Amino acid sequence: MKKIIYISFFSFFVLMPFLYFTYSPFTAFLNTYIYFSSCDAPLNYRIGFIDSRFNIAQDEFLQDIKDGEAIWENINAKNMFDYDAQGELSFNLKYDNRQSLNTQIGELEGKLDNGKSILESNIEDYENLVDQFNQRRKNSNEKISYWNSQGGASPEEFDKLVKEQQEIRLEEQKLNEMSGNLNLSTTHYNTQVGELNATVDSFKKELSLRPEEGLYDGKEQEITIYITSSKNELIHTLAHEMGHALGIKHMSNSKSIMFPFSTQEITASSEDEEALRIVCQKQNKFKVFAVNLYSRFQDIVQSFPTDNSRAGVKEAAKVIKVIDGDTVMVLMNNKEEVVRLIGIDTPEVLDERKPVQCFGKQASDKAKEVLNGKIIELEDDSTQSNRDEYGRLLRYILLNNLNFNKLMIDGGFAREYTFKNNFYKHQSEFTKAEKKARESKIGLWSKCSK
Ligand SMILES: [Zn+2]
Missing domain, CATH: 2.40.50.90 (OB fold (Dihydrolipoamide Acetyltransferase, E2P))
Known part of the structure; x- marks a missing residue:
């Protein structure tokens, strides 16, 4: 029994270190256990909940996720995310006030565009009619002046002129009515523009409170998207949250995927690339353990003043x-x-x-x-x-x-x-x-x- 203990002790503390430092196949073999990287194995994900009000089908959403995934995977040509119906990380589309405001803005804009083109064509029709009317009135007045200069029209001609003047007055009434209606339509249109502006304002307010269009919850292993304004923005937000899932933090460069606000950007910045490189670096398990231990120790001694030049987070x-x-x-x-x-x-x-x-x-x-x-x-x-x-x-x-x-x-x-x-x-x-x-x-x- 004692012999077994001696042999185990010897092989663990003497033989293994000796082989590790002298015999390279053994070094390589052991390194696969000692070194690891967060990018070694892909993160398996599934589609969770999709609110139908987004009007995005599951296949389409999956394709958007894959587009976001590609932004990271193209950097180091590694498979970092994999779709798996049983995957641990879930992607969700959750409809909240922001998306509903966003939809309202889209609908109002559509209505306004439509209303505007109808209004514009009505105004054009009206202006043409007014031009025709003015021409007709001018002609009629000229005829009257002519007959007056001739000392009066024949009874036949006189009746014709009276009838023409009556018609002109009727037409004038009609045109006035039309102009009133157009004014009403314009007021209505302007009200709608006001309504749109108010919706845009409250949308901005909602966004300033919760600027991110998505959220990564590491504890629940969930990525939730709250709002999509355009395809590129959705892909940006998906890639951004995937970046968080990889352990990457926010960046201040607005061209970065990890910029804290949604943009149309769907290519990684050099900062994004650098952050991914750091995340994917091989790490020594023992070293990680030691660093964790050290930071625990640091928490304890933190209250003591030290001349610490460590770069701040x-x-x-x-x-x-x-x-x-x-x-x-x-x-x-x-x-x-x-x-x-x-x-x-x-x-x-x-x-x-x-x-x-x-x-x-x-x-x-x-x-x-x-x-x-x-x-x-x-x-x-x-x-x-x-x-x-x-x-x-x-x-x-x-x-x-x-x-x-x-x-x-x-x-x-x-x-x-x-x-x-x-x-x-x-x-x-x-x-x-x-x-x-x-x-x-x-x-x-x-x-x-x-
Ligand atoms: Zn973020």
């Missing part, structure tokens, strides 16, 4: 509201989040208990001017906690790769701020920027007594 978001110079509300991963900017403090504007502080309004206006409605990147800082005590995310805002937090200090709109002596990674840089702004007396450094 960046995520794309859209600014939906600037609350004040150091706090904004964003939309990220379909969720509204309030973000407190790391390392800066701007004068108070919102606290009702305090008067608006010196330069508070200017700071808040500056942030609004620069950030309102913008697509930004949020970068975290591993020396800081993820959220503050009010539940706000603690982040740096990157706008075209510029650190907005620092820009606020540079412009004299904010003071450098280290929360509870917990040094953040850009602390020395921000402190220098503050010194420079103070010495140059810009912004609050010229306007406010400290």
Whole structure:
């Protein structure tokens, strides 16, 4: 018995490592167990629920999914998604308010186009009739003038002229009636245009709350599409959600499939390609295990200040509201989040208990001017906690790769701020920027007594 234990021990700790490093067929054999990639095996998917109001048949939907799939598979010529009636990942078309508004817009536009062409042809008919009428009246009046200059018409001619004038008056009445109707039709048409605009407005509002036309739910293994405006947009959205299923995050380049808003783009950008390459890299199982263990350890020591130069994780978001110079509300991963900017403090504007502080309004206006409605990147800082005590995310805002937090200090709109002596990674840089702004007396450094 002891012998068996010795042999197992020897082969596991001595023989196997020896063979692994010296005998290449064995190395290759073992590597297939040690290395893995998320792209090794295709993800099997099935069609889940299709709401009939989308007017998309199952075959057609499957073809759209395959078109989206091809965007990724063409990058590395690998089979990454496979249709399988029993597949784990399901694709669904769910009809919600947004799709119904979208359909309404389509229908109204159709009605309007039709109404417009009818209206235009009626107006043309009316104008032709008016031209004919004017010509006829002119001729008749000329005849009357002629007979008057001749000292009067014969009784026969006179009767004819009276009859002609009566007809002209009748026709005038008819034309007036027609013009009234045309005015009514125009008003009706304009009302419909107003209705369309209102629908478009509420559609935009719905979209700004939930900008993504689809959603990937990793827990339920579901991809749900809520809205389709065009074929390309549907394929874009499908490919986008498949990207999430592969583990790829949002990107700020609007040409990317992983841009957080739906577009007509159906080719991958170089950023998309790079992200896929990273996702498909072979990973060492032991290393992944060690990295996971390390990040657990990091969570525990996170509260201690460290000189950590690890690049922060960046995520794309859209600014939906600037609350004040150091706090904004964003939309990220379909969720509204309030973000407190790391390392800066701007004068108070919102606290009702305090008067608006010196330069508070200017700071808040500056942030609004620069950030309102913008697509930004949020970068975290591993020396800081993820959220503050009010539940706000603690982040740096990157706008075209510029650190907005620092820009606020540079412009004299904010003071450098280290929360509870917990040094953040850009602390020395921000402190220098503050010194420079103070010495140059810009912004609050010229306007406010400290
Ligand atoms: Zn997304």
